[in-house]
Amino acid sequence: MKKIIILLICIFGFYQYSNAQGYKNPVISGFHPDPSVCRVGDDYYLVTSSFEYFPGVPVFHSKDLINWTKIGHCLTRPSQLKLDKCLPSAGIYAPTIRYHEGHFYMVTTNVSGGGNFYVSTDNPAGEWSEPVFVEQGGIDPTLYFEDAKCYFISNGKGITISEIDVKTGKKLTESRIVWNGTGGRYPESPHIYKKDGWYYLLISEGGTEYGHKMTIARSKSIYGPYESNPSNPIFTHINEISQNNPIQGTGHGDFIQAHDGSWWIVFLGFRPQSLLHHVLGRETFLAPVRWDTNAWPVINGNGTVDIDMNVATLPLKPVKQQDLSTDFDEAKLGVDWNYLRNPFMTNYSLTEKKGSLRLKASAVSLDDNDSPTFVGRRQEHVDFSTVTVLSLNDAMQGDEAGMTIYYSPQAHYEIFLKKSKKGKCKLVVHYRMGALNHIAYEMEIPEDKIYLKVKGDKDYYSFYYSLDGKKFNFLRKINIWYLSSETNGGFTGVYIGLYATSQNKKTKAYADFDKFLYKPAALD
Numbered sequence: 001m002k003k004i005i006i007l008l009i010c011i012f013g014f015y016q017y018s019n020a021q022g023y024k025n026p027v028i029s030g031f032h033p034d035p036s037v038c039r040v041g042d043d044y045y046l047v048t049s050s051f052e053y054f055p056g057v058p059v060f061h062s063k064d065l066i067n068w069t070k071i072g073h074c075l076t077r078p079s080q081l082k083l084d085k086c087l088p089s090a091g092i093y094a095p096t097i098r099y100h101e102g103h104f105y106m107v108t109t110n111v112s113g114g115g116n117f118y119v120s121t122d123n124p125a126g127e128w129s130e131p132v133f134v135e136q137g138g139i140d141p142t143l144y145f146e147d148a149k150c151y152f153i154s155n156g157k158g159i160t161i162s163e164i165d166v167k168t169g170k171k172l173t174e175s176r177i178v179w180n181g182t183g184g185r186y187p188e189s190p191h192i193y194k195k196d197g198w199y200y201l202l203i204s205e206g207g208t209e210y211g212h213k214m215t216i217a218r219s220k221s222i223y224g225p226y227e228s229n230p231s232n233p234i235f236t237h238i239n240e241i242s243q244n245n246p247i248q249g250t251g252h253g254d255f256i257q258a259h260d261g262s263w264w265i266v267f268l269g270f271r272p273q274s275l276l277h278h279v280l281g282r283e284t285f286l287a288p289v290r291w292d293t294n295a296w297p298v299i300n301g302n303g304t305v306d307i308d309m310n311v312a313t314l315p316l317k318p319v320k321q322q323d324l325s326t327d328f329d330e331a332k333l334g335v336d337w338n339y340l341r342n343p344f345m346t347n348y349s350l351t352e353k354k355g356s357l358r359l360k361a362s363a364v365s366l367d368d369n370d371s372p373t374f375v376g377r378r379q380e381h382v383d384f385s386t387v388t389v390l391s392l393n394d395a396m397q398g399d400e401a402g403m404t405i406y407y408s409p410q411a412h413y414e415i416f417l418k419k420s421k422k423g424k425c426k427l428v429v430h431y432r433m434g435a436l437n438h439i440a441y442e443m444e445i446p447e448d449k450i451y452l453k454v455k456g457d458k459d460y461y462s463f464y465y466s467l468d469g470k471k472f473n474f475l476r477k478i479n480i481w482y483l484s485s486e487t488n489g490g491f492t493g494v495y496i497g498l499y500a501t502s503q504n505k506k507t508k509a510y511a512d513f514d515k516f517l518y519k520p521a522a523l524d
Helices: 001-016
Strands: 034-040 041-045 056-062 066-074 097-100 104-110 115-121 141-145 149-155 161-164 176-179 188-195 198-205 215-219 248-258 262-269 285-292 337-340 357-360 373-376 382-392 400-408 413-418 425-433 436-446 449-456 462-464 475-481 495-501 509-520
Touching: 001 357, 034 248, 034 425, 041 198, 041 337, 056 115, 066 115, 097 141, 104 141, 141 188, 149 462, 161 436, 176 198, 188 248, 188 382, 198 248, 215 248, 357 373, 373 425, 382 413, 382 495, 413 449, 413 462, 425 475, 495 509
Parallel strands: 034 097
Antiparallel strands: 034 041, 041 056, 056 066, 097 104, 104 115, 141 149, 149 161, 161 176, 188 198, 198 215, 248 262, 262 285, 337 373, 357 509, 373 495, 382 449, 382 509, 400 413, 400 495, 413 425, 425 436, 449 462, 462 475
16 A cells, blocks of 8 residues: 555656646747737647738747747738838737638738738648738737637727628628726737636737736627626736836737646737847747636736746647758748848849858838848847858949848948948948937958858847958947837837848849858857
């Protein structure tokens, strides 16, 4: 009997250990806001906002809700995503992903034109359909399927619901406002779930800054009336208990019931890094949910979340880390790379010089609300370094190419090569801060090929160059503050980009980038 008890204790101990691995937040770092998640069996799929970047709405896959792999984008064609001249932090707002009868649906808003629409597919890593538009205003739309019916929910003057024909997007009922939240500003990001005979309506309030919070209401009818949870808000970091938490601005969440029956929520937040400034954008976080029968949900015990989550998880399924660097040997750029607005693809080539990305200079600059010759990837770590090898060819006076640390047309830092009036090549460090354009450093260099390096930490971006790729020379450092959301407003995060621009409309200049190395200095 004693041996049996010991054996049971060992088994129970192993079970506890194998289901209490814990994890670190965020689960998807860098500019990946407004997460939404769905499940098919033991597979999980997640989408986030993309704003003015193309392709739009990245798609992630996971087996455990913690380890995620980016597998593609929902909006990969100009016919799906028109971003001509769209303003910074406009374009594609909060998406929702849902699965119903063998099909995935992603519904979102293009605030720069078209309004609310959805696309569908049977393969989330592949191509998605052409858009189906819905004539219901507001933003942050979601779909709720029940039996043979599909409901469309968005927020405008209030949380609004109508029934639609999912094949055509046509409204089958008039739109009805069913809840206005608890009185916080910007009631938004509605999602509906049904549990124990109740319809639960989860929203965010307070705006996607430090006052962000999540509230919830429920009803026996999908059209209401909805009863507000007496314990609202159910999740926020605005209170004293979280005033020193390294995660702030938490909100905009989506519940998911895992294949083992447990409940979780994905949501956005940001990590201030220098005098309460943040540059990584709003990221994707995860928390457990306790949801008893006929009870209101409780998020992580007390409605807050931490970086280090010492909680029971699904059995962890680590994934192979996607390569953060590239030699540009692939047939096309990987899923981490994006363009600004709809790109002119004739300005980009991976075939004209083997092992190089060729960018053809255009007269559109990084200061324009347009599509410059630019391709970039998100900054996903506070501490990082990145190196590229650049050669500038067939350049005239005013032609330039280099690497940019980019937030918006009004906020970006560059290190680049530029042809001078005398036909010589200059190495320049430049910053744009609102109306201030300033050259922080410039020097002539003996050749048109150079190694450019940028290092980031919690307070500064530092710029370096090398002529041989071995010895790097420090040039300047600039505070991160001027690329932050706190300084500039907006909803995006910093990109590390490669670009080529010209002051000559008939330029033939082009830049070859032989590699791009991105290395986190340490795990955040």
